[in-house]
Amino acid sequence: xxxxxxxxxxxxxxxxxxxxxxxxxxxxxxxxxxxxxxxxxxxxxxxxxxxxxxxxxxxxxxxxxxxxxxxxxxxxxxxxxxxxxxxxxx
Amino acid sequence: xxxxxxxxxxxxxxxxxxxxxxxxxxxxxxxxxxxxxxxxxxxxxxxxxxxxxxxxxxxxxxxxxxxxxxxxxxxxxxxxxxxxxxxxxxxxxxxxxxxxxxxxxxxxxxxxxxxxxxxxxxxxxxxxxxxxxxxxxxxxxxxxxxxxxxxxxxxxxxxxxxxxxxxxxxxxxxxxxxxxxxxxxxxxxxxxxxxxxxxxxxxxxxxxxxxxxxxxxxxxxxxxxxxxxxxxxxxx
Amino acid sequence: xxxxxxxxxxxxxxxxxxxxxxxxxxxxxxxxxxxxxxxxxxxxxxxxxxxxxxxxxxxxxxxxxxxxxxxxxxxxxxxxxxxxxxxxxxxxxxxxxxxxxxxxxxxxxxxxxxxxxxxxxxxx
Numbered sequence: 001x002x003x004x005x006x007x008x009x010x011x012x013x014x015x016x017x018x019x020x021x022x023x024x025x026x027x028x029x030x031x032x033x034x035x036x037x038x039x040x041x042x043x044x045x046x047x048x049x050x051x052x053x054x055x056x057x058x059x060x061x062x063x064x065x066x067x068x069x070x071x072x073x074x075x076x077x078x079x080x081x082x083x084x085x086x087x088x089x090x
Numbered sequence: 091x092x093x094x095x096x097x098x099x100x101x102x103x104x105x106x107x108x109x110x111x112x113x114x115x116x117x118x119x120x121x122x123x124x125x126x127x128x129x130x131x132x133x134x135x136x137x138x139x140x141x142x143x144x145x146x147x148x149x150x151x152x153x154x155x156x157x158x159x160x161x162x163x164x165x166x167x168x169x170x171x172x173x174x175x176x177x178x179x180x181x182x183x184x185x186x187x188x189x190x191x192x193x194x195x196x197x198x199x200x201x202x203x204x205x206x207x208x209x210x211x212x213x214x215x216x217x218x219x220x221x222x223x224x225x226x227x228x229x230x231x232x233x234x235x236x237x238x239x240x241x242x243x244x245x246x247x248x249x250x251x252x253x254x255x256x257x258x259x260x261x262x263x264x265x266x267x268x269x270x271x272x273x274x275x276x277x278x279x280x281x282x283x284x285x286x287x288x289x290x291x292x293x294x295x296x297x298x299x300x301x302x303x304x305x306x307x308x309x310x311x312x313x314x315x316x317x318x319x320x321x322x323x324x325x326x
Numbered sequence: 327x328x329x330x331x332x333x334x335x336x337x338x339x340x341x342x343x344x345x346x347x348x349x350x351x352x353x354x355x356x357x358x359x360x361x362x363x364x365x366x367x368x369x370x371x372x373x374x375x376x377x378x379x380x381x382x383x384x385x386x387x388x389x390x391x392x393x394x395x396x397x398x399x400x401x402x403x404x405x406x407x408x409x410x411x412x413x414x415x416x417x418x419x420x421x422x423x424x425x426x427x428x429x430x431x432x433x434x435x436x437x438x439x440x441x442x443x444x445x446x447x448x449x450x
Binding site for chain 3: 005006009010013016017020021023024027029032033036039040043046047050051052054055058059062063066067070071073074075077078081
Binding site: 100114118131142154165303 | 394397400
């Protein structure tokens with residue numbers, strides 16, 4: 001029983017770190033932001049496991065939701081600028 | 091960046107992480123001593139709420155929350171000082187518009203529920219405010235350029251509402267003989283609910299205005315003469 | 327105890343990952359994501375410390391601190407993105423005073439690393 005719980009914790013944490021690594025290492029801005037949103041939602045899952053439902057709710061709504069929406073708008077502009085830069089050689 | 095340099099930075103950061111892990115491990119091995127948790131739980135019946143996190147946020151450490159609303163206000167003022175917002179997105183098609191007509195009232199309703207339930211279960215002003223802000227984000231994504239926010243004057247009043255009501259309540263309590271933000275016994279619940287309602291509105295409007303990302307325009311552009319958009323305007 | 331160390335350690339690793347990315351990657355959006363991941367690592371350590379085993383209720387004080395921190399982090403992110411957007415607007419607009427200065431100013435940055443060759447690059 002205890003071992004199974006430990007295994008569950010390990011899976012939660014390894015996925016969390018893998019999502020963070022993927023968000024950090026992707027160079028496409030939109031991809032990075034989407035991975036960051038996934039990371040935030042997974043983080044709120046982990047916090048719900050740690051007995052912090054208030055904080056998990058806030059992270060899912062504010063950190064991943066509103067922060068992600070803000071970053072996605074910026075990433076869209078960045079991606080558009082990248083393509084326009086590639087189109088006209090400067 | 092240079093590949094060798096980034097590798098060097100990686101090694102240095104990894105060393106820092108090892109040191110931090112070692113410190114954390116040795117801290118855990120120590121006796122935790124007197125923790126605040128037992129004290130917080132002991133006095134919980136006197137706070138007027140039964141959710142310990144809300145009690146900490148709005149009773150034990152109300153200063154923190156007041157200052158945090160101040161930080162939120164300062165960030166929004168910084169965003170507003172950078173000039174007018176970018177133009178909004180194009181109007182949503184019928185399917186998205188119908189979904190928005192459903193989702194936005196539901197988000198507002200859920201926000202109200204979270205605000206009320208925060209006294210005794212997970213929830214509270216921040217989560218409720220985030221839902222209001224999310225409703226604004228959805229409306230901007232569906233083509234309402236000002237995210238469903240009211241006129242500029244109203245926005246300015248609503249944004250300072252949270253910190254304003256918080257400070258006024260604290261000052262009023264200080265003048266009537268209790269300390270600054272020390273609630274009189276028996277009335278804590280209603281005072282907390284008043285502050286939380288104001289904070290929810292302020293947080294929601296601030297987050298939506300931050301998503302719009304520019305100083306509100308004094309005169310809103312007239313809505314285009316579409317039947318669907320007119321009904322959506324009337325809904326809010 | 328071991329679970330607490332695992333969760334707290336994951337928070338420290340997140341902090342380190344974010345710090346590395348913040349220092350190494352140049353684009354502002356990536357730096358911002360890195361900064362947010364650093365913050366998430368710090369919050370994670372707080373929540374791990376607040377968790378006192380599955381039997382006891384968790385400590386509410388760190389929870390409230392993290393709740394405040396999340397809102398502050400998002401407002402800082404929003405301000406940084408607005409500044410970034412303003413910066414982009416400034417870059418896209420042509421410089422109003424069209425002095426011959428843009429040429430040398432662009433050459434300033436490579437001159438830091440390749441001091442002798444920059445002189446040779448000025449003449450055709």
